[in-house]
Amino acid sequence: MKKILTIALFLPFVIVEAQQSLNINNVTGTQSVFESVASGTGGPIKYEDIQGSPYQSPIFQKASVGEKYGNIDVRYNAYTDDIEFINNGKTEVLPKQDDFSRIEVLPSKQVFVYLKNSSDPKGYVTEVAKGKNSVYKKEKVTFKDAAPAPNSYQTGKPAMFVKQDPVYYVKTASGSISKVSSLKKITDIFPEKEKEYNAYIKSNNLKFNDADIVKLMTFINQ
Numbered sequence: 001m002k003k004i005l006t007i008a009l010f011l012p013f014v015i016v017e018a019q020q021s022l023n024i025n026n027v028t029g030t031q032s033v034f035e036s037v038a039s040g041t042g043g044p045i046k047y048e049d050i051q052g053s054p055y056q057s058p059i060f061q062k063a064s065v066g067e068k069y070g071n072i073d074v075r076y077n078a079y080t081d082d083i084e085f086i087n088n089g090k091t092e093v094l095p096k097q098d099d100f101s102r103i104e105v106l107p108s109k110q111v112f113v114y115l116k117n118s119s120d121p122k123g124y125v126t127e128v129a130k131g132k133n134s135v136y137k138k139e140k141v142t143f144k145d146a147a148p149a150p151n152s153y154q155t156g157k158p159a160m161f162v163k164q165d166p167v168y169y170v171k172t173a174s175g176s177i178s179k180v181s182s183l184k185k186i187t188d189i190f191p192e193k194e195k196e197y198n199a200y201i202k203s204n205n206l207k208f209n210d211a212d213i214v215k216l217m218t219f220i221n222q
């Protein structure tokens with residue numbers, strides 16, 4: 001069901017990162033969140049009856065959205081690939097359009113970017129390293145339906161949300177996007193300085209994690 005989106009601040013005098021007191025008015029395309037999943041074993045199953053969580057973090061956190069909007073309570077649903085927000089006491093979905101394509105969660109400084117023109121990755125990614133060459137991380141949760149007991153001696157398995165391993169992507173200055181699974185895969189993208197970058201990895205004992213990916217990309221982007 002589509003509605004008109006209205007976000008009004010309760011603290012109109014607060015300025016978030018040089019943003020003005022914010023309102024998102026007359027924006028169409030948002031929808032209410034239906035917190036249930038279709039099941040092959042019966043009717044829809046409510047999130048609360050499914051083991052695990054579809055959320056990266058179930059807690060709403062303050063965020064700035066795009067270049068104009070701030071102090072908005074958001075959370076990321078990694079199952080539906082939606083940014084959810086609180087609107088007049090209801091949970092709704094942020095429209096997937098240019099004005100709202102960059103969301104910075106203020107407490108953690110985590111940044112979500114919506115990639116609408118990419119086939120892989122598609123949708124929301126988190127920004128691991130920013131610069132002329134950037135690194136994004138795609139986090140996903142899948143749903144595993146309940147399985148009935150095969151016989152009277154065994155128990156069935158409950159429905160559950162399953163968190164997948166994150167997938168990393170490098171976006172180069174030219175705009176090309178490549179999936180990477182190691183630091184070596186990152187340096188392969190830059191053959192003209194590959195030996196230099198590999199030497200930096202070895203001398204600094206870097207590993208394939210967010211913190212060391214940032215160090216490597218800072219070196220590559222200098």
